[in-house]
Structure formats: structure tokens, C-alpha cells
Amino acid sequence: MIQRSPQSRPAAQPRPTDTYTALVNTELGRRIGRALGLPRPAPLRRHTPGAALADGPVLVLGETSGAEDIAQLLLRWGLDVRRHIGDEERLSGVVACFDAVSAPGDLQETVLRLADVQRQIAPSGRVITVLRDPQDARDPSVRAARRAVEGLTRSLGREMRAGATANGVVLQESLDAAAPGVAGVLRFLLSGRSAFVSGQFLSVDSVNGTLPEDWDRPLAGQVAVVTGAARGIGAAIARTLRRDGAQVIAVDVPAAGEALAAVANEVGGTALQLDITAEDAGDRILEHAEQRHGRLDVVIHNAGITRDKLLAHMDASRWSSVIAVNLEAQLRINRRLLASELFSHAPRIVSLASTSGIAGNRGQTNYAASKAGVMGMVAASAPELESRHGTINAVAPGFIETEMTAKMPMVAREVARRLNSLSQGGLPEDVAETVAFLASPAAGGTSGMTLRVCGQNLIGA
Amino acid sequence: MHTVDAPRDAVIIGGNRIPFARAHKAYAGASTQDMLTSALNGLVARFALQGEQLGAVAGGAVLKHPKNFNLVRESLLGTPLDPRTPAHDVQMACATGMEAIGSLADKIRLGRIDSAVGGGVDSISDAPLVVSDALRGILMEANRAKTAGQRLKALARIRPGHLAPQAPGVDEPRTGMSMGEHMAVTAHQWGITRTEQDELALASHQNLAAAWDRGFFDDLVTPFRRVAKDDNLRPDSTLEKLATLSPVFGRDLGEEATMTAANSTALTDGAATVLLGSEEFAESRDLPQLATFVDHELAATDFVDGAEGLLMAPTRAAARMLTRHGLTFDDFEYVEIHEAFASTVLAQMKAWEDAEYCREHLGLDGALGRIDRSRLNVDGSSLAAGHPFAATGGRIVASLAKRLHGKPGKLGFISVCAAGGQGITAILEGR
Numbered sequence: 001m002i003q004r005s006p007q008s009r010p011a012a013q014p015r016p017t018d019t020y021t022a023l024v025n026t027e028l029g030r031r032i033g034r035a036l037g038l039p040r041p042a043p044l045r046r047h048t049p050g051a052a053l054a055d056g057p058v059l060v061l062g063e064t065s066g067a068e069d070i071a072q073l074l075l076r077w078g079l080d081v082r083r084h085i086g087d088e089e090r091l092s093g094v095v096a097c098f099d100a101v102s103a104p105g106d107l108q109e110t111v112l113r114l115a116d117v118q119r120q121i122a123p124s125g126r127v128i129t130v131l132r133d134p135q136d137a138r139d140p141s142v143r144a145a146r147r148a149v150e151g152l153t154r155s156l157g158r159e160m161r162a163g164a165t166a167n168g169v170v171l172q173e174s175l176d177a178a179a180p181g182v183a184g185v186l187r188f189l190l191s192g193r194s195a196f197v198s199g200q201f202l203s204v205d206s207v208n209g210t211l212p213e214d215w216d217r218p219l220a221g222q223v224a225v226v227t228g229a230a231r232g233i234g235a236a237i238a239r240t241l242r243r244d245g246a247q248v249i250a251v252d253v254p255a256a257g258e259a260l261a262a263v264a265n266e267v268g269g270t271a272l273q274l275d276i277t278a279e280d281a282g283d284r285i286l287e288h289a290e291q292r293h294g295r296l297d298v299v300i301h302n303a304g305i306t307r308d309k310l311l312a313h314m315d316a317s318r319w320s321s322v323i324a325v326n327l328e329a330q331l332r333i334n335r336r337l338l339a340s341e342l343f344s345h346a347p348r349i350v351s352l353a354s355t356s357g358i359a360g361n362r363g364q365t366n367y368a369a370s371k372a373g374v375m376g377m378v379a380a381s382a383p384e385l386e387s388r389h390g391t392i393n394a395v396a397p398g399f400i401e402t403e404m405t406a407k408m409p410m411v412a413r414e415v416a417r418r419l420n421s422l423s424q425g426g427l428p429e430d431v432a433e434t435v436a437f438l439a440s441p442a443a444g445g446t447s448g449m450t451l452r453v454c455g456q457n458l459i460g461a
Numbered sequence: 462m463h464t465v466d467a468p469r470d471a472v473i474i475g476g477n478r479i480p481f482a483r484a485h486k487a488y489a490g491a492s493t494q495d496m497l498t499s500a501l502n503g504l505v506a507r508f509a510l511q512g513e514q515l516g517a518v519a520g521g522a523v524l525k526h527p528k529n530f531n532l533v534r535e536s537l538l539g540t541p542l543d544p545r546t547p548a549h550d551v552q553m554a555c556a557t558g559m560e561a562i563g564s565l566a567d568k569i570r571l572g573r574i575d576s577a578v579g580g581g582v583d584s585i586s587d588a589p590l591v592v593s594d595a596l597r598g599i600l601m602e603a604n605r606a607k608t609a610g611q612r613l614k615a616l617a618r619i620r621p622g623h624l625a626p627q628a629p630g631v632d633e634p635r636t637g638m639s640m641g642e643h644m645a646v647t648a649h650q651w652g653i654t655r656t657e658q659d660e661l662a663l664a665s666h667q668n669l670a671a672a673w674d675r676g677f678f679d680d681l682v683t684p685f686r687r688v689a690k691d692d693n694l695r696p697d698s699t700l701e702k703l704a705t706l707s708p709v710f711g712r713d714l715g716e717e718a719t720m721t722a723a724n725s726t727a728l729t730d731g732a733a734t735v736l737l738g739s740e741e742f743a744e745s746r747d748l749p750q751l752a753t754f755v756d757h758e759l760a761a762t763d764f765v766d767g768a769e770g771l772l773m774a775p776t777r778a779a780a781r782m783l784t785r786h787g788l789t790f791d792d793f794e795y796v797e798i799h800e801a802f803a804s805t806v807l808a809q810m811k812a813w814e815d816a817e818y819c820r821e822h823l824g825l826d827g828a829l830g831r832i833d834r835s836r837l838n839v840d841g842s843s844l845a846a847g848h849p850f851a852a853t854g855g856r857i858v859a860s861l862a863k864r865l866h867g868k869p870g871k872l873g874f875i876s877v878c879a880a881g882g883q884g885i886t887a888i889l890e891g892r
Contacts (some may be wrong), residue, residue, distance in 0.1 A: 169841065250506075250580035254676075257683040261506035265541045273679045292509070292747050 049225020181445015476859020
């Protein structure tokens with residue numbers, strides 16, 4: 001009996017995110033763009049269910065135990081794994097393992113092998129570096145070598161072309177590369193799910209996490225709450241979690257109820273009209289989940305507001321409403337959730353932060369404060385989640401094509417779009433994919449971190 | 462509480478309505494079908510009914526164009542419900558929603574169906590206009606004509622005066638009097654004062670405003686067309702302000718006229734739905750069970766010659782229903798009397814307290830009893846929320862069921878009057 005590879009479908013066809021990207025990818029547009037030296041954003045390969053993880057060979061570099069574990073893992077996924085590659089072949093991905101470096105000189109051999117194949121990386125291809133956590137090294141030479149891999153990876157991200165990306169996987173000091181969390185992160189980075197993630201590092205700190213039976217439905221049987229689900233990124237998160245198998249409880253303020261009902265109906269979930277700043281918001285979420293599903297696995301804190309003003313013009317209501325919705329509500333709801341038996345079986349919390357919270361943004365002192373606060377909350381909450389094999393992380397979107405950014409002045413919008421390594425804005429789906437990954441059982445080794453979905457934006461880099 | 466011979470309970474799972482909006486304002490561009498579809502969509506979203514094949518969906522609109530002969534079925538087809546869910550239209554004037562819900566509850570109790578949605582919708586803004594009878598006669602004759610000449614001859618009789626459209630009648634066909642004028646007569650007969658009516662209207666606004674403020678409607682209402690809250694609500698009204706209004710009904714009573722625009726319901730657009738099911742249906746889908754729909758009773762009065770009040774039919778229905786269950790008003794935790802007019806509520810309550818009326822008209826030995834005013838319309842009623850005729854039953858049933866939730870065994874009473882001298886009362890029991 002002939003066994004067919006489970007990945008028999010080709011990778012999804014890339015699609016352009018904006019008019020300029022569509023134009024510059026026509027034959028004429030390509031010629032004009034090249035002549036004028038314009039940025040050339042490429043249509044990105046994005047995930048669709050059933051799509052192949054990689055169309056072509058994946059090269060694993062480095063003579064380390066981590067490299068061996070990873071090569072075995074990729075083989076089990078049915079990929080065309082190589083330890084060497086011919087001059088002509090197109091590479092879907094390169095996994096460069098630096099997990100054993102102890103001095104800066106240890107990088108060179110693998111770096112030069114990477115240099116040899118850089119031009120062979122296919123459009124929307126992937127470079128993934130693997131390193132040990134610099135913070136875990138006391139020896140200056142060891143830490144220097146590890147940090148050097150970070151700099152290498154970030155610069156490589158800037159050099160990638162045609163929708164290809166470079167990211168790093170940071171392993172905790174003693175963690176085996178065969179840990180499920182490493183497999184989860186590698187698969188996310190190789191797949192179209194990470195299309196708009198570049199120049200970033202995903203840490204794996206623990207052996208927690210379980211791999212799904214079906215990688216297309218990692219959230220099968222799980223129940224997920226999404227706040228701010230009526231529109232934009234929240235609606236995209238609801239759709240993506242549903243696609244990945246979750247039952248979705250869509251939450252938004254009562255005034256957004258009509259759009260919320262439409263999203264809930266689209267994803268076959270329930271609409272829960274709720275002001276998250278209400279004292280009993282956490283109780284009402286738990287009550288709803290308990291009554292309708294008897295479980296709660298995932299909570300996505302997406303709801304957020306902006307009340308932009310220069311600080312000199314800031315008033316109490318602009319400041320307090322942003323802090324209340326974007327930060328205090330999450331803290332209060334998390335306290336309530338973590339006191340509950342219902343939310344105690346490897347729970348996942350993912351909060352929406354913002355690159356404004358990392359880099360700051362003129363006119364957004366209140367918003368940036370709230371989003372930086374979210375990052376602090378996430379880092380500080382990780383140990384408590386860890387005690388129940390859960391995780392909490394934040395996702396910081398860069399420039400994303402939404403109704404909100406569509407209202408920006410044209411020139412400002414164009415500039416903001418191109419200021420990243422992929423020369424284009426991300427889609428709400430890109431943020432949703434990262435959120436869904438962090439919410440999945442396979443991401444159990446990653447907690448307390450803020451992951452940027454920004455196409456390696458120049459701002460806050 | 463089981464009714465005699467009922468094999469199982471009909472359970473109220475929840476409800477959804479759109480905010481009620483004053484006529485010709487926010488929903489002016491929306492059709493009754495748009496509004497009912499939206500209310501159903503919100504219900505489907507609240508209870509994850511996507512793709513669900515329900516036993517029946519029933520409801521109606523009082524003001525309905527003939528083209529909407531299948532209004533509820535057409536609305537259902539615009540929702541994610543399984544298109545194999547049957548639907549039918551109900552028409553019983555302002556008691557349409559109550560009759561739809563009550564009949565569906567009966568079907569569930571009898572085991573004919575396991576689940577249902579009942580409700581109604583009305584829009585003054587989308588009211589059908591009709592041509593005059595004279596013009597209609599000419600057009601029908603032209604339609605029957607066999608030759609072009611005959612057709613032209615018929616059409617030539619059209620005069621400009623024929624072209625004026627006619628709004629749907631609000632007067633009682635058999636008396637030529639409007640509902641308000643009928644009520645003014647009844648109110649006068651019962652000696653209902655202006656102050657009593659204004660106090661009731663004020664309480665309605667205050668109670669509804671308080672319910673909105675504490676989030677009571679978060680899981681009962683879904684916004685529609687940017688309206689998130691009942692826009693007839695006047696939370697800051699005062700007795701002094703209400704006292705300045707001139708009477709609009711019973712003006713021939715002169716100084717004794719009491720009914721104003723504030724203590725009569727405003728014309729309103731809106732839609733409301735209620736999800737009902739058997740216990741098994743609710744349990745198998747992990748849905749809430751707010752209350753049991755215990756019973757309902759229809760009644761009518763002999764109003765044409767003025768022997769009885771047009772809107773007093775609920776007094777008869779209540780007498781029969783409470784007698785059947787051996788209950789008095791003291792047994793009810795909450796009482797919902799639809800505020801067609803403030804004086805309607807007051808007249809019904811006075812009638813039940815009046816031994817002579819109860820003996821002569823209701824066939825009782827004495828007074829049916831007094832209703833504790835602190836239990837009356839505790840979350841506001843039609844004077845504040847508005848009254849899109851067929852939608853009122855759904856609003857009341859869903860709100861009362863939510864009130865009774867978590868109070869197992871506690872009872873709620875509903876009274877809704879209707880045009881044509883009709884009315885319905887019902888009993889809900891908390892779970």
C-alpha cells in the first residue's frame with residue numbers, strides 16, 4: 001500500500017496586502033520599481049489549512065545535538081531535510097543551530113555555510129537560528145557568543161528578500177531541543193502562520209506543552225474567549241481560533257453588539273456583551289464558559305482603546321479610560337480567572353500589546369503606558385501560570401492594515417507601511433496567527449514574553 | 462409548578478431584542494423584516510444556534526404589508542438557523558408576541574416540538590400604505606378588462622382625490638374610536654387620576670433607566686443600526702415636567718381629561734424574540750433555563766356597546782387563569798402589566814380590587830386581590846421602553862424570565878391588552 005505524504009497540498013498562494021504591493025508585483029511594475037529604486041514588497045506566504053509546511057528542502061546547519069534533534073523532528077514531519085545542499089537548489093528554509101557556541105569564534109563555521117546558501121532561499125523562505133538564552137550564561141565569552149547570534153539574526157532579517165524572514169529560537173540553558181515547545185515554535189516559524197514575524201526571538205523555557213494530533217486543528221475541543229471581538233484584529237483572532245478548532249466566546253461592549261453577533265454567528269460561537277471594565281467581568285466570563293462549555297482554556301485580551309493627545313493636552317478621562325480598558329481590566333480579569341478551578345488546566349492567556357509600548361509614540365503617552373504595562377503584567381504573571389502548566393504572553397502588532405490605519409493620512413500611511421523589512425503592512429490575520437500559536441498547546445514552553453508581529457519594523461527595533 | 466395534564470415543562474432559555482426606537486427616527490429606513498432578522502441573529506449569536514433546526518419560529522407584526530405574508534419565515538431565512546426550521550406568522554394585535562410565545566410553549570409542553578423561538582416586530586416607520594377603496598375598485602376592474610378599450614375606460618375614471626394613500630387604521634373598526642379615546646372612557650369610569658398616571662409613567666422611566674444602568678439588558682438586547690439603548694427612555698423626567706403636558710385623549714372630558722403623551726405609550730419601532738425549549742433541549746446544549754412558561758390565558762371583552770372597557774380583557778383572563786391554579790396576586794414575586802397607557806395598568810388593578818366588578822364581570826365570589834406596587838414593572842415597561850406592538854410580548858417574557866432566574870419556584874404574572882377588546886395573561890416560574 002502506497003502511503004501518501006500528509007502534506008500533499010502545495011503551500012498556499014501568496015496574496016498582496018495593498019495596492020502598491022499588487023502593482024509592484026506585476027511585470028511592468030517590477031521594471032518601473034527597479035528603475036526608480038522603490039521598495040519591493042512581496043506577497044507573503046500565509047497559512048491555510050492543509051497547506052504544506054514547506055514546498056522545498058529545509059537545510060539544517062550546525063554539528064550540535066540540537067541540530068540532530070531538530071533534523072529528526074523535521075523528518076518526522078515529512079519534510080525534505082538536508083544537512084548539505086547543491087548549488088542550484090531552492091531552499092524553503094534553513095535552521096542554523098548555534099546552541100553549543102561558547103566563544104565568538106564558534107559562530108564562524110556555521111555563519112559561512114549560511115552565507116553560501118543565502119541566495120538560494122526561496123520567496124517567503126525561512127531562516128531560523130537556534131541559540132541558548134544569553135541570560136543563562138555567566139561566562140562573558142559564552143554570553144557574548146550567544147548575543148552575537150541575536151545580532152546576526154536581526155541583520156539577516158534586514159537582508160531577507162521576497163517575503164523571506166529570519167527569526168531565532170532561544171532555548172533555556174538545560175532544555176533539550178526535543179522538548180515539545182521547541183517543536184511548536186519551529187513549526188510556527190517555518191509555516192505561513194509567521195508570515196509577518198521577522199527579526200524576532202521566541203524563547204522556550206520549559207518542557208511544558210503538548211503537540212497536537214492534527215496540526216491544522218491544534219485547538220480542537222478547546223474553549224477560547226476573545227475580547228474586543230466585534231471588529232478588526234479581534235474578529236480576525238476569533239476566526240483564526242475557530243479555524244484552529246476552538247469554540248469561541250466573542251466578547252465586546254454592549255454597544256458593539258450588532259457587529260459582535262455577526263462575528264459570533266460567522267465562527268459558530270457565542271456573543272457575550274460585556275464591558276470588561278465592570279467589576280464582575282471576570283465572573284461573567286467564567287459563568288458563561290462554565291454554563292455553555294464546562295471549560296475555559298484560552299483567554300485573549302484584545303480589547304483596547306486609543307484616546308490620543310499630546311501629554312500637555314492630556315486630561316483625566318483620556319488617561320484613565322485608556323489605562324482602565326487596556327490594562328486594569330486585564331489585571332482584574334486575570335486575578336479572577338487564576339482564582340478559578342475552571343481555568344486551571346494548562347490555561348493560555350495572550351494579551352495585545354503594541355509597538356507603541358516598546359518604542360513610544362508621539363501623542364500616545366496614555367496608550368503606550370498601558371501597552372508597556374501589559375508587557376510588564378505578562379512577564380510578572382508567568383510564574384503563576386507556570387504553576388498550572390499554563391502560559392501568558394503578549395503580542396505587539398506593528399503597522400497592521402485595519403479600519404483604524406486606513407483612516408491615517410495617505411503619506412503617513414505609506415511611510416508607516418514600508419518602514420519594515422517586508423516593506424508592507426501586516427494583516428489582522430497575521431496578528432491572529434501569532435495569537436493562535438501562543439494560545440495552542442504546542443506553545444507550552446513559551447511564557448512571559450512579548451512577541452512582535454511587525455515585519456521587523458525599524459521603530460523600536 | 463405543573464399545569465394539569467402537561468407532560469413536561471416549557472422552559473424560557475433567554476431572549477434577544479433590538480433597542481426600541483421612536484417612530485420615524487433611527488429605524489426609519491429599516492423594514493420589519495430587517496428588524497426581526499436582526500433580533501433573530503442576535504438570539505442565534507447569544508445561544509450558538511448557528512445551523513440549528515428548531516421546532517418552530519412564530520411571531521408577527523401588527524402593521525404588515527401583504528407582501529410580507531411570510532414575514533417570520535422570510536426573516537428566519539436571513540439568519541444562520543437551519544433553513545429547514547419551519548415558521549409561521551401570528552396576528553393578535555398587541556398580544557401577537559404573547560400569543561406566539563404561549564402557543565409555542567404549549568407545543569413544547571405537549572411534546573410536539575423541543576425548541577422554538579417566539580416574538581414579534583413592528584414598525585410605524587415601515588407601515589404599509591394602501592390606496593383608497595375607490596381607486597382599488599377601478600384598478601381591479603382595469604385588471605379584469607379583456608380589451609385595451611375596456612381597460613382605458615376603467616382607468617379614465619381615476620380622479621386626483623383617489624391617489625391619496627391611506628395609512629393603516631388605528632381606530633377600532635366597530636366603534637370608530639381610537640384606542641386612546643376608548644381608554645379615556647374606561648379611565649374616567651374608574652376614576653383614575655392624572656397624578657396616579659404620571660407617577661406610574663415616571664416609575665416606568667426610572668425603573669427602565671436603572672435596569673440599563675446596572676447592565677440588566679447586556680444579555681437581552683443587541684444593538685441595531687447604531688442604536689444601543691431604547692431611545693424613548695427619559696431618565697431625568699420629573700412629576701413637575703409631566704404635569705405640564707396637555708391631555709391628548711378624552712379631551713371632551715374637559716378639566717377631567719387625564720391622558721397625556723407621557724402617560725400614553727409613544728409609537729415605536731422594534732423587534733423582540735424569546736428562545737424556548739424543553740428541559741432536555743436546554744440541557745443537551747448547555748443552555749440556561751431562566752424560567753418555566755407555566756400557562757397563559759386568552760380573553761376578550763364585550764366592548765362594542767361600551768359595556769366593558771376595550772383594554773380590560775386581561776382582567777377576565779387573569780380571573781380564569783388564577784382560579785385554575787388556585788393562586789392570588791400575593792403568590793407572585795413580580796407583576797408585569799403592559800403599559801399601553803398608564804391608566805390601563807391602573808384600571809386593571811382597580812378592577813381586580815373591586816369586589817363588585819369581580820362578581821359581575823369575572824364570575825368570582827369577591828375581589829381577585831391587590832397587587833403590591835413594589836412588584837409591578839420593576840424593570841420598566843412600555844411607557845419608558847416604547848411599544849412596537851407585536852414586539853412587546855417578547856420584551857416582557859424575556860425580561861421577566863431573567864428577573865426570575867435564580868429564584869426557583871417564584872412566580873411572575875404578565876398581562877397584555879390588545880385591540881379588538883382582547884388580552885392575554887401568563888404565568889412564569891423561576892428556575
